[in-house]
Amino acid sequence: MSPPIIVVTGMPFEARIAKGDGVHVVCAQNHTLADALEAAIAREGARGLVSFGTAGGLIPGVKPGQWVVAHTVLDMPxxxxxxxxxxxxxxxxxRAMPGALLADVAGVSAPVVSAGDKAALFRESGAAAADMESHIVARVAQAHGLPFVVARVVIDPAERSLPPAALAGMRSDGSTDILGVLRSLAGNPLQLPALLRVGQDAGRARQAMKHGRRIVSLELGDGFGARAVGI
Known part of the structure; x- marks a missing residue:
């Protein structure tokens, strides 16, 4: 049996979309991802790595649900x-996703939250989007001589800052903390409209990911997704 393709995500909902029959899904946060990925390669080997999931938009005008396929990952750290x-x-x-952007993706070690910070990162890097896993995937792939690709969906546009409740609702493992959201809203109810927009954007990104996963599966062959670890 040939080694699997390892699909890397940072959040449990991304891993749930990615998994299926055929390959191995590693879901881990930025600070633990390298070790989790190395352990997966040591156990099962790998034909290549895929960084799959969501990303923050950096180019003005790019809407939630837009696919970005990276030709280069910029390791900002x-x-x-x-x-x-x-x-x-x-x-x-x-070729399989004609509407996708083929552009640079910036790998960062912390979320890029405000519109001002997104604009600054765009000026610095010229990248179309940013995420917290792709640069780690790139490091591990290069260390092992493996091919890798980045296929990410924009979840929050460059022009929009994330409200505090959106960050309060994210646990350290990437899962959702509903009580944290409610506490943040209780302290500042005026952020509710912005939080609802975040929810709408996330819904668009999820739908795009579900559709795009089938395309990635067909193009990379031998299945895409399998049992997921770290969820």
Whole structure:
């Protein structure tokens, strides 16, 4: 049996969309992801790695639900070091998803929350989107000589700042803390309209991910998704 493709996500809802029959899903947060990914490769090997899930938009005008396929990952914690993705995999996904952007993705170690911070990161990097896992996937892939690709859906647009309740609702493992959201809303009810917009944006991103997962499965072959770990 050939080694699996390992699909990497940072949040449990992303892993639930990715998993299915065929490959291995690693779901872990930024600070534990490298160890979890190394352990998965040591156990089962890997044909390649896929960074799959959501990302924050950095280009003004890019709407939630927009797919971004990276040709380069900019490792911002390592002075924006450039890591090229698999040209064959990225081109295959781009052809299969004509509406997807083929652009740089910035890997960051903390969420980019405000519109001002997103604009600053865009000026610094020129990347279309940012996430907290792709640069770690790139590091591990390069260390093992494995092909990798990044397929991410924009969940929050560049022009919009996330309300405090959205961050209060995120546990350290990426799962949702409803009580944290309610506490934040109780302290500042005026953020409710912004929080509802976040929910609408997340719904669009989820639908795009469910559709795009089938495309990624067809293009990369041998199935996409399997039992997930770290959820």
């Amino acid at each position: 390592q002075q924006a070091r450039e890591c090229a993705t698999s040209l064959a995999w990225a081109d295959a996904l781009r």
